[in-house]
Amino acid sequence: MDSRKGQAASFIVDSHSFKVWELTPWLALAATWFMLPTYLPFASQIIVMILFALSYDIVVGYAGIVILGHTAFFGVGAYTAGLLAVGGWREPITGLICAGFAAAAVGLVAGAVILRTRGLTLLMLGLALTLLFGELANRFAGVTGGHDGLQGVEISPIFGRFEFDMFGRTAFLYSAAILFLAWICVRTLVNSPFGRSLVGIRLNPVRMQAIGVPVWQRKLIAFTISAALAGVAGGLSAQVTQFVSLSVFGLDMAGAVLIVLVVGGRGRLYGAFVGATAYMVVQDVLAKDDPVFWLFWVGLILIAVVLFAPGGLLGLIEKVAGLRRPKAAELIEGQGQSPSGIEYRSQQ
Amino acid sequence: MNVSETLISILFTGTAYAMVLYIISVGLSITMGLLGIANLAHGAFAMAGGYLLITLLNRLTLPFGLALVLSAVIVAGFSVVLERLLYARVYKAGEFDQVLLSVGLIFVASAIAQYVYGPIPKTVAVPLSLTGNIDLGLRTFPVYRIFLVATGVAIFVMLLIVIERTNIGMRIRATVDNRAMAEAIGINTKTLFSVVFAVGSALAAIGGGLGGDMIAITPGYPLENLAYFLIVVSIGGLGTVSGPFLAALLLGIGDSACKILVPQFGAFFIYLSLFGFLLLRPGGLLNRVQEQ
């Protein structure tokens, strides 16, 4: 009994310490800055997607809340940041904070209402939420610019000194900094006891309730945090591209982040990094030549991943590199089941 | 417009649209209730039915009825292949994986449709005997819409009889209620799944073909109309044939009422009422599936 407890304890302590390979994304970003200076705007777009995917991973990958409308929070963040700028408040960092708060507020209210449901109902409600916001934004086209998009978004230089230039240099550094901060936060969160309890809730909510974990409350907190992060991602997108359109609420974006997590691997912190980079790079290369077949191949890849590699790219790397998950986690996950979770009916 | 005229307009236009939604969505309701899988790609079968109907009518110039049946059969056959190869492998997997599989299928189907038929929306050439208006005393009605309503009701009645009065219907109901028990008493659920899946897809194909001039057939069909089919199914509840019928009527008539009376309300109506409804009755109107 003690050795198992000891194992579990050391597992948690272990996860907080930094491993060398975790430097990879930051090395890659640095490499991009020095060696691929013309790709900086593209890299900023990837960073925005990584942030969004990270937020989505908290909800879907860790907490196991299967929802399709996360773009609602992304969009709320984007329009908040955009409208603030148009309204005259051009300072970027506070704008981003406001975007996060606005999205968190919406997330809290929405979560309180819809997290009581599950399955198809939850899926539908999430979808309805983002479609509703899209309609709202369209209805108030006088304010939001409607389908034409929000124009006149101008962002003041960061700290009064670093102007947003056409080559995307400032935008890149700004995005990278935000990503770093977010990463620290999310990493701490998922490796904390709270984060581990989320995994427990995903795998067996009934048992978690039985041991006294306030399941619904935790889900709501996770949901709100995730919404805030999604809002920050949206706000960053608005500030860096200086444009917001109704597409932030659209199904294309929702589908994209889904694919990102699937390809990268969900419930694993770096799935968002790997997936977003892979997805956007491949899309950029393939879509140039034949956009119809891009759609075809994405669909095929999705099917293949679901059938043969449910853990996504990271899952494959884990298998190939012989990285094994610690025993404690194995005990929880059980044998022969896909890491994504147990059968639909018994999910809370 | 006076009140009675308005009422008739709303009821009539709404019901025809509702019938198309019903024919397409009833298959999804049964499949989801029976198999427990979230098949978001159901719209792809409707789209395939629509495109096939157009090809059979235009290229092979077959008569309308024959073309309709043939397209349904082809789609049904193809769907069984998909079910055995792909869907069967995710029955036990998480809901997320099922959603992903169906999204992947939607993409592949849309890409193929765009490659073969191009991005411009296509319309179905309805037979001349069904075009034009007919005067029923009070006012004129389009013949095709009357045909749609009649077909929808006929299919509903037929399904109801099958589900409630036949052996196979009994087996379906048993499996929906409690799959483990059904298997224990010897019902071959695997074959049942395939049969039900095939019938559901065939119905979707018919709905897609018949509804072609109300719901345009484009490569984006499965994604664009996904919300509507899912709304019918989630409001109607999974696993019955009557639930979606009621839900489709509610949705269709409500939609018409909004368009005729308060068009500036726009798409709000659908999403807001979906929200309100699902919160009050998350199980849907006539839910059969036991929530554990």
Add this chain to the structure above:
Amino acid sequence: MRIRLVAVLGAVAGLIASAELLAPTYALADDVFKVGFMAPLSGPFAALGDSIDRGARLYEKVHGNNISPGVTIQVIRRDDAGVPDNTRRIAQELIVRDNVKVITGIALSPQGFALSKIATEAKIPVVLMNATTSSLTRSSPYFVRFSYTQWQTAYPMGVWAAKHGVKVAASLVADYAAGVDSEAAFKKGFEDNGGKIVGADRAPMVTTDYLPFMERIKAEKPEAVFVFVNNGRMPAVAKAFNDAGLKAAGVKLVGPGDNALDDELQTMPADVEGFITAATYAAGNPSQGNRDFVKAWKAEYGENSLPNVTAVSGWDAMSAIYAAAKELGPGADGAAILKSLSNWKGTSSPRGDASVDPQTRDIVLPIKMNKVEIVNGKPANVTFEEEAPAKDPWKTFNPE
């Protein structure tokens, strides 16, 4: 542990290496005039993107890539899937990485708006091949439009209706910027000439069933119904118009040419017969310039294929770019190219007497009044009246 480290560093190195491979090779800027072409070639607006692409590509094919001895023109094509964020990023890449002199394509107004700051900052002319919002050319001094604006078609439609016996009309448009724009244009043209609008409905873009709207309009008893809906919805609108009994009652169905594109008309059901539109083009235009154009089009895309208003904009825009490239050479700067484009005169344009107004940088062209009739068993546009070349009325009513 060490293996992991090595693997990781190897992965990063691999990433960088592949990125360098993916980066386009920098051609010598001296002898190549580079043009960046951006359009939705996938996604919901693919039909539009495909159309302008075909028009542009046909021009390139017919005229070749050599614009003068030793100088070639290179068109770099990118798909932005109709997403404005992509548009902006791709434009940045085209300017910074590929060193293009001109950007063109741009099927939708939101994409145009997303570009305005970049175009102005980088001083790169943007030749709009579609994108019909009137105010777009004011959002950047480097925008030149070769297609048309909603006001250029819907306003004359209103004027025509009022002058041809229609006293009372209703409008039904799709609820997005272009729809609302055309609704306002029609109303102004119609009411300024004595007409009265009795109903103005906006249908959500997702609408597929228009019968309820037509029933509602029927109650207003208009003599004409103006419609403008998003791509692909016209057959449903026409059918609903008939089903509601409006056609039988002698009500005219009118609208801008966007919903009666020559190529799409061919596959539409006979319900659209009688639809009157004000358009910038009709494939049956008898001018020599157009006959050559249609001939080349059919030779390239098939005997049954037809160009439409968007394809011909692509063609004309390309001809202007070629002219600028020929006149100024690959070393030209943005301002000079802009000047050349803004003073374009399309003497053999398939659209007739088209030109660009240097002050507003917008297209000036004659509007054709078309009626849909059944020709050889298929619906087709038949031009029955042609107006004199006109500027965008919106700018006249909204001076800067």
